[in-house]
Amino acid sequence: MTVGEMLQYTNRLKEILSSHAPVAIKDRRLANLMNDLEQAYEIPALRNKNFEKQHPFVMQLYKTVSEARSL
Secondary structure (H helix, E strand, O other), X not given: OOHHHHHHHHHHHHHHHHOOOXXXXXXXXXXXXXXXXXXXXXXXXXXXXXXXXXXXXHHHXXXXXXXXXXX
């Protein structure tokens, strides 16, 4: 993940979290962000420690987005 990509995804997360949208809409937008990260960085469906070691910034952002959801 490049610095520019990280900034773009981080700004997107901040915008979602700071919006005044209902929780259901925020959750849907966060899920879409997770899907975009999964596709862009080929995040495995099942936990893979090797992948996590090789892509720490991607996984930290992914986990932050996941934890922000209210589900």
